[in-house]
Amino acid sequence: xxxxxxxxxxxxxxxxxxxxxxxxxxxxxxxxxxxxxxxxxxxxxxxxxxxxxxxxxxxxxxxxxxxxxxxxxxxxxxxxxxxxxxxxxxxxxxxxxxxxxxxxxxxxxxxxxxxxxxxxxxxxxxxxxxxxxxxxxxxxxxxxxxxxxxxxxxxxxxxxxxxxxxxxxxxxxxxxxxxxxxxxxxxxxxxxxxxxxxxxxxxxxxxxxxxxxxxxxxxxxxxxxxxxxxxxxxxxxxxxxxxxxxxxxxxxxxxxxxxxxxxxxxxxxxxxxxxxxxxxxxxxxxxxxxxxxxxxxxxxxxxxxxxxxxxxxxxxxxxxxxxxxxxxxxxxxxxxxxxxxxxxxxx
Amino acid sequence: xxxxxxxxxxxxxxxxxxxxxxxxxxxxxxxxxxxxxxxxxxxxxxxxxxxxxxxxxxxxxxxxxxxxxxxxxxxxxxxxxxxxxxxxxxxxxxxxxxxxxxxxxxxxxxxxxxxxxxxxxxxxxxxxxxxxxxxxxxxxxxxxxxxxxxxxxxxxxxxxxxxxxxxxxxxxxxxxxxxxxxxxxxxxxxxxxxxxxxxxxxxxxxxxxxxxxxxxxxxxxxxxxxxxxxxxxxxxxxxxxxxxxxxxxxxxxxxxxxxxxxxxxxxxxxxxxxxxxxxxxxxxxxxxxxxxxxxxxxxxxxxxxxxxxxxxxxxxxxxxxxxxxxxxxxxxxxxxxxxxxxxxxxxxxxxxxxxxxxxxxxxxxxxxxxxxxxxxxxxxxxxxxxxxxxxxxxxxxxxxxxxxxxxxxxxxxxxxxxxxxxxxxxxxxxxxxxxxxxxxxxxxxxxxxxxxxxxxxxxxxxxxxxxxxxxxxxxxxxxxxxxxxxxxxxxxxxx
Numbered sequence: 001x002x003x004x005x006x007x008x009x010x011x012x013x014x015x016x017x018x019x020x021x022x023x024x025x026x027x028x029x030x031x032x033x034x035x036x037x038x039x040x041x042x043x044x045x046x047x048x049x050x051x052x053x054x055x056x057x058x059x060x061x062x063x064x065x066x067x068x069x070x071x072x073x074x075x076x077x078x079x080x081x082x083x084x085x086x087x088x089x090x091x092x093x094x095x096x097x098x099x100x101x102x103x104x105x106x107x108x109x110x111x112x113x114x115x116x117x118x119x120x121x122x123x124x125x126x127x128x129x130x131x132x133x134x135x136x137x138x139x140x141x142x143x144x145x146x147x148x149x150x151x152x153x154x155x156x157x158x159x160x161x162x163x164x165x166x167x168x169x170x171x172x173x174x175x176x177x178x179x180x181x182x183x184x185x186x187x188x189x190x191x192x193x194x195x196x197x198x199x200x201x202x203x204x205x206x207x208x209x210x211x212x213x214x215x216x217x218x219x220x221x222x223x224x225x226x227x228x229x230x231x232x233x234x235x236x237x238x239x240x241x242x243x244x245x246x247x248x249x250x251x252x253x254x255x256x257x258x259x260x261x262x263x264x265x266x267x268x269x270x271x272x273x274x275x276x277x278x279x280x281x282x283x284x285x286x287x288x289x290x291x292x293x294x295x296x297x298x299x300x301x302x303x304x305x306x307x308x309x310x311x312x313x314x315x316x317x318x319x320x321x322x323x324x325x326x327x328x329x330x331x332x333x334x335x336x337x338x339x340x341x342x343x344x345x346x347x
Numbered sequence: 348x349x350x351x352x353x354x355x356x357x358x359x360x361x362x363x364x365x366x367x368x369x370x371x372x373x374x375x376x377x378x379x380x381x382x383x384x385x386x387x388x389x390x391x392x393x394x395x396x397x398x399x400x401x402x403x404x405x406x407x408x409x410x411x412x413x414x415x416x417x418x419x420x421x422x423x424x425x426x427x428x429x430x431x432x433x434x435x436x437x438x439x440x441x442x443x444x445x446x447x448x449x450x451x452x453x454x455x456x457x458x459x460x461x462x463x464x465x466x467x468x469x470x471x472x473x474x475x476x477x478x479x480x481x482x483x484x485x486x487x488x489x490x491x492x493x494x495x496x497x498x499x500x501x502x503x504x505x506x507x508x509x510x511x512x513x514x515x516x517x518x519x520x521x522x523x524x525x526x527x528x529x530x531x532x533x534x535x536x537x538x539x540x541x542x543x544x545x546x547x548x549x550x551x552x553x554x555x556x557x558x559x560x561x562x563x564x565x566x567x568x569x570x571x572x573x574x575x576x577x578x579x580x581x582x583x584x585x586x587x588x589x590x591x592x593x594x595x596x597x598x599x600x601x602x603x604x605x606x607x608x609x610x611x612x613x614x615x616x617x618x619x620x621x622x623x624x625x626x627x628x629x630x631x632x633x634x635x636x637x638x639x640x641x642x643x644x645x646x647x648x649x650x651x652x653x654x655x656x657x658x659x660x661x662x663x664x665x666x667x668x669x670x671x672x673x674x675x676x677x678x679x680x681x682x683x684x685x686x687x688x689x690x691x692x693x694x695x696x697x698x699x700x701x702x703x704x705x706x707x708x709x710x711x712x713x714x715x716x717x718x719x720x721x722x723x724x725x726x727x728x729x730x731x732x733x734x735x736x737x738x739x740x741x742x743x744x745x746x747x748x749x750x751x752x753x754x755x756x757x758x759x760x761x762x763x764x765x766x767x768x769x770x771x772x773x774x775x776x777x778x779x780x781x782x783x784x785x786x787x788x789x790x791x792x793x794x795x796x797x798x799x800x801x802x803x804x805x806x807x808x809x810x811x812x813x814x815x816x817x818x819x820x821x822x823x824x825x826x827x828x829x830x831x832x833x834x835x836x837x838x839x840x841x842x
Contacts (some may be wrong), residue, residue, distance in 0.1 A: 205704045205708055208713060211693065219686070222669055222687045224669045224670040224702050225670070225701070282690065282692045
């Protein structure tokens with residue numbers, strides 16, 4: 001039990017939760033409040049249900065992608081094409097819905113989800129096959145597909161925005177009994193996926209193989225693991241999460257265009273890295289990626305809430321990424337030190 | 348009286364959780380070749396690295412030629428005349444010999460690299476130690492022995508008068524090691540003081556005039572080599588006497604597990620045929636580069652271009668991936684542990700179970716309790732300390748790491764086990780344990796193919812020994828006919 005507590009205290013996610021908590025507290029204290037005109041009650045400018053859910057919703061779309069992209073990063077690769085997969089899945093789904101014009105919300109849900117996930121899966125598979133088959137570094141392959149896939153989306157839509165049927169939007173924007181103009185579906189999807197991703201990485205054979213392969217591809221091959229299966233697998237997962245995010249995003253906002261999620265790949269990688277993933281592979285977590293995404297969105301939100309000049313947003317986020325990684329390495333070496341003390345001997 | 352070339356005075360060094368050195372006081376006489384011996388983790392490499400400016404002592408003082416020195420980088424050490432030849436070679440593999448040799452001060456003309464001058468200077472540096480290499484060749488293309496020469500030339504060429512050798516022969520063949528010995532003798536003739544970190548007894552006695560033994564970070568004793576013999580040093584190193592470790596317990600005449608017929612990989616080896624029976628340990632001798640590891644790789648499905656026939660339990664099989672080899676009951680403890688066997692960030696348990704995870708599942712879930720039970724069982728047999736189980740494998744000693752790799756294949760219940768240099772970089776105590784284990788595994792009916800550069804190891808364990816030279820099997824000796832001399836002759840091709 002004590003061992004468990006120590007592991008919990010030493011884990012990266014605990015540190016991130018602490019930082020998130022501290023940031024939330026600080027923001028609540030500094031945000032000030034306003035009077036609600038209808039009820040005459042004083043409401044905190046940050047700590048109110050609307051802003052909180054809105055912040056989580058903002059984070060959810062790229063947090064979901066970050067969970068998939070983290071797996072690619074743990075396996076020692078990188079996926080720059082997630083933003084483009086999002087765009088292509090989104091417009092693909094919108095076009096399919098326009099073409100079939102499903103009568104009911106349920107039919108729209110089935111069609112939308114299948115096309116979005118299907119396109120995501122295909123794109124991820126394409127990335128994986130290219131990386132394995134051509135033996136080119138994932139950075140190059142996904143840099144290429146990043147443009148190719150967005151280009152396909154652009155050509156397919158003739159650069160128009162495609163509307164998504166309102167019946168589908170009403171599902172993704174279901175209030176689930178919360179009322180008051182709150183739409184928790186994307187947020188809940190993010191939390192569910194963080195849970196699934198965490199379990200997948202920690203408890204399944206594929207999850208363990210991903211860590212091993214990222215930690216030492218050569219040794220993994222010598223231990224009988226299939227590099228091709230692992231690499232294609234992580235790209236497929238990454239494509240699927242991008243497809244899911246696109247489904248949620250397009251149906252939530254009611255339209256899809258080839259320009260959607262531009263630059264998301266960098267937010268996604270930043271979330272993974274702030275969440276503890278190492279670009280050299282072998283390290284990272286799904287929960288960490290989610291928390292990383294939340295932290296980045298929180299920073300963005302704080303600039304709005306505190307009425308800072310929005311032009312500083314990028315500078316602040318950039319600094320936050322670097323600080324997060326440096327602090328992470330610092331705490332790693334601290335726990336490493338404690339650890340070595342426990343076992344008594346090193347190389 | 349001239350001051351000693353190097354003097355350590357009450358030097359201590361702690362690493363996180365470990366006392367690497369405690370209160371070491373030691374003089375190294377000028378012009379001597381001074382051996383630092385000890386098991387892995389005894390602190391011998393740390394002492395050498397301290398002198399070379401890689402680690403700074405926590406307390407205590409160091410003197411070079413009588414003057415106190417405080418090094419904060421290898422550059423400082425070199426400026427004071429101390430150079431080091433590393434265990435893990437530290438050269439830029441992507442650059443040429445000349446560039447590596449002149450790296451700290453590349454000759455330039457008007458801001459551009461002066462190529463001719465650089466190559467000229469590199470040749471001069473090599474000539475200084477009597478070596479002759481193509482200075483325009485990329486270091487990455489050189490065999491390890493040549494890279495070492497580059498390192499030595501770099502140190503001596505920049506004025507080092509004290510050289511620290513950290514286990515320089517650990518990845519050299521016998522012939523290359525001999526050449527290194529000659530070079531060291533030559534350096535001593537030129538008045539260079541050598542500090543030789545090693546736990547290989549024969550070379551220590553061959554090269555060194557003074558021997559200091561370290562154990563658990565403290566000096567056990569310093570004596571002239573003439574006063575000591577190998578067993579005395581080993582006894583000092585491990586703090587107890589070590590019995591002769593001939594442990595041939597396997598049984599001959601089991602059924603045939605593996606038969607290889609006419610196995611050929613173009614440019615690597617040719618027409619290799621042999622067979623391996625249950626309960627048998629067969630040795631594979633040969634110089635580094637003779638094709639031993641390549642044969643192992645081909646058997647394990649790592650070489651797509653090999654031709655010929657491999658029979659496992661009498662069945663002709665075409666092994667194309669390691670996964671396939673494992674399914675057929677093969678296991679390989681590879682030559683380069685760090686690169687080919689370990690996932691450094693993962694724990695010992697996870698490293699041990701890596702090859703058999705798929706057998707430990709319900710649907711796709713890893714049954715962690717079953718995993719732990721299985722691994723613990725093998726760790727117990729291999730005497731891996733329980734505390735090591737949850738530790739990241741990179742933080743453990745070489746001996747423990749190797750035991751974990753062995754546990755991986757025992758857990759996979761390999762029926763044919765290929766061991767490529769199973770005791771490289773492993774300390775004396777763990778080595779004896781691994782030897783005993785190999786014998787035990789064979790006695791339980793596993794067929795073992797043992798590849799080793801250490802002839803005593805081959806002779807102690809094998810029932811038959813094949814010699815590989817230039818990619819061909821050139822000798823087959825029964826245990827009773829084999830001796831170090833007969834093997835060396837076959838390996839080197841001397842009639």
